[in-house]
Amino acid sequence: xxxxxxxxxxxxxxxxxxxxxxxxxxxxxxxxxxxxxxxxxxxxxxxxxxxxxxxxxxxxxxxxxxxxxxxxxxxxxxxxxxxxxxxxxxxxxxxxxxxxxxxxxxxxxxxxxxxxxxxxxxxxxxxxxxxxxxxxxxxxxxxxxxxxxxxxxxxxxxxxxxxxxxxxxxxxxxxxxxxxxxxxxxxxxxxxxxxxxxxxxxxxxxxxxxxxxxxxxxxxxxxxxxxxxxxxxxxxxxxxxxxxxxxxxxxxxxxxxxxxxxxxxxxxxxxxxxxxxx
Amino acid sequence: xxxxxxxxxxxxxxxxxxxxxxxxxxxxxxxxxxxxxxxxxxxxxxxxxxxxxxxxxxxxxxxxxxxxxxxxxxxxxxxxxxxxxxxxxxxxxxxxxxxxxxxxxxxxxxxxxxxxxxxxxxxxxxxxxxxxxxxxxxxxxxxxxxxxxxxxxxxxxxxxxxxxxxxxxxxxxxxxxxxxxxxxxxxxxxxxxxxxxxxxxxxxxxxxxxxxxxxxxxxxxxxxxxxxxxxxxxxxxxxxxxxxxxxxxxxxxxxxxxxxxxxxxxxxxxxxxxxxxxxxxxxxxxxxxxxxxxxxxxxxxxxxxx
Numbered sequence: 001x002x003x004x005x006x007x008x009x010x011x012x013x014x015x016x017x018x019x020x021x022x023x024x025x026x027x028x029x030x031x032x033x034x035x036x037x038x039x040x041x042x043x044x045x046x047x048x049x050x051x052x053x054x055x056x057x058x059x060x061x062x063x064x065x066x067x068x069x070x071x072x073x074x075x076x077x078x079x080x081x082x083x084x085x086x087x088x089x090x091x092x093x094x095x096x097x098x099x100x101x102x103x104x105x106x107x108x109x110x111x112x113x114x115x116x117x118x119x120x121x122x123x124x125x126x127x128x129x130x131x132x133x134x135x136x137x138x139x140x141x142x143x144x145x146x147x148x149x150x151x152x153x154x155x156x157x158x159x160x161x162x163x164x165x166x167x168x169x170x171x172x173x174x175x176x177x178x179x180x181x182x183x184x185x186x187x188x189x190x191x192x193x194x195x196x197x198x199x200x201x202x203x204x205x206x207x208x209x210x211x212x213x214x215x216x217x218x219x220x221x222x223x224x225x226x227x228x229x230x231x232x233x234x235x236x237x238x239x240x241x242x243x244x245x246x247x248x249x250x251x252x253x254x255x256x257x258x259x260x261x262x263x264x265x266x267x268x269x270x271x272x273x274x275x276x277x278x
Numbered sequence: 279x280x281x282x283x284x285x286x287x288x289x290x291x292x293x294x295x296x297x298x299x300x301x302x303x304x305x306x307x308x309x310x311x312x313x314x315x316x317x318x319x320x321x322x323x324x325x326x327x328x329x330x331x332x333x334x335x336x337x338x339x340x341x342x343x344x345x346x347x348x349x350x351x352x353x354x355x356x357x358x359x360x361x362x363x364x365x366x367x368x369x370x371x372x373x374x375x376x377x378x379x380x381x382x383x384x385x386x387x388x389x390x391x392x393x394x395x396x397x398x399x400x401x402x403x404x405x406x407x408x409x410x411x412x413x414x415x416x417x418x419x420x421x422x423x424x425x426x427x428x429x430x431x432x433x434x435x436x437x438x439x440x441x442x443x444x445x446x447x448x449x450x451x452x453x454x455x456x457x458x459x460x461x462x463x464x465x466x467x468x469x470x471x472x473x474x475x476x477x478x479x480x481x482x483x484x485x486x487x488x489x490x491x492x493x494x495x496x497x498x499x500x501x502x503x504x505x506x507x508x509x510x511x512x513x514x515x516x517x518x519x520x521x522x523x524x525x526x527x528x529x530x531x532x533x534x535x536x537x538x539x540x541x542x543x544x545x546x547x548x549x550x551x552x553x554x555x556x557x558x559x560x561x562x563x564x565x566x567x568x569x570x571x572x573x574x575x576x577x578x579x580x581x582x583x584x
Contacts, residue, residue: 120522
């Protein structure tokens with residue numbers, strides 16, 4: 001990993017800072033949160049920020065918004081990480097095999113990728129949820145599944161280029177079996193592009209998860225989730241606009257941080273940027 | 279060129295076939311009985327038998343698929359479970375709304391995004407560049423539903439300038455179109471900037487400056503002309519995402535488009551509507567991708583001979 005490059009640019013350092021902050025918040029949620037995220041207090045409902053000890057206000061059931069946002073970071077980051085892992089775990093091997101073996105396997109995999117990529121990500125996720133019901137694991141599959149063709153296609157392209165290299169021919173000449181060439185000689189060269197794509201995929205996965213929950217098809221109450229909090233807050237927009245502001249801000253911030261990290265990583269891995277200050 | 283188009287069209291047809299199979303199978307790949315999925319959890323065994331009969335679920339899958347495709351090709355997407363009426367009219371009403379929303383968003387992304395990108399590239403590393411690119415990253419990171427709600431809060435509830443929901447007429451379209459376009463706008467601006475930054479360093483651009491061509495001419499004819507093909511590709515491929523993003527926008531602004539129709543259908547477990555809606559959107563995306571390839575062909579003469 002090119003951690004130094006990540007911190008060298010100002011925006012990369014900012015992004016890393018934001019991501020570290022959110023990961024720490026998620027990990028240490030019980031320490032940071034002033035209250036339990038699901039504790040209701042109907043007498044303290046819909047308090048604006050700063051009142052009655054509600055730092056960011058309270059919702060219609062008197063639950064502390066700040067605590068709910070803090071605990072919400074757990075679910076968003078977990079879903080993001082899990083679904084990207086799924087996309088990488090299936091997409092990368094498929095892409096390497098398709099690119100390296102070529103022929104019929106390649107044609108079939110790429111055609112399947114085309115088909116899946118023709119369905120907008122959120123719709124594909126909606127189809128999975130519609131047929132498999134609502135639940136945490138369904139949600140992860142629904143969000144991670146559309147990533148599979150993205151990684152497969154990316155990796156296939158890089159594999160095609162790498163397979164042309166002389167050292168691959170050399171490895172073949174020495175009698176290395178295909179799986180060994182793929183694992184030892186091709187995969188390590190894919191770490192760069194896959195890491196960069198994984199970062200952007202994670203950002204998009206977190207947004208999609210929030211969107212699905214906003215539509216009522218994702219994380220279910222009483223689990224605190226930012227998208228769902230926004231959906232609930234709609235009904236109180238006139239009287240309690242702060243309920244809209246903060247969960248959305250948290251979501252936008254974490255995605256911004258991840259996107260900045262992705263930009264910095266892309267520059268670090270892209271030879272055209274190497275040596276230049278970003 | 280003819281060969282390229284023919285091959286590309288063939289691929290599109292294959293994709294459409296595969297897609298229809300996938301959409302058809304999605305009902306059958308789900309765990310459990312498709313009849314139960316259609317009827318809902320509370321269905322009695324007797325109701326299930328009726329449904330299996332009515333939807334022909336007892337036949338072998340290939341037979342069911344061919345029958346389904348045959349009906350879809352005739353515009354018969356089946357009967358909604360609720361209200362017992364054909365689905366097609368609903369889909370046909372909603373489809374143009376979603377497409378105009380997405381196209382509107384795309385137009386805004388291009389018309390605003392390309393000039394912003396050029397401006398940032400020309401003022402490279404300056405204050406303007408930093409500002410535009412900062413806004414672009416922020417725009418990419420904003421959840422559609424959040425920015426929509428914030429805009430409703432400001433422009434509808436606080437200022438009362440624009441309607442907060444509904445469809446029809448320009449005022450009602452402004453907020454949703456902007457919310458749909460934001461992420462693409464940001465992407466187009468970023469892409470235009472990075473392409474232009476590289477092109478402006480090219481020898482032929484320097485030559486153009488050196489021989490005293492007016493700046494406008496150098497920027498647009500020499501640099502932008504070469505940046506356009508990749509921009510067209512990305513913008514075209516974005517359209518799918520735009521239609522997807524429209525799912526959320528339509529829900530927030532209560533716009534009677536395909537996205538909202540699909541989400542409502544999922545909540546009602548009205549599966550034929552979900553199937554039809556997804557199929558229609560995916561078909562539109564494939565068609566648009568084909569169109570993008572053709573435009574690319576016109577913009578980049580090298581491909582014609584490849």
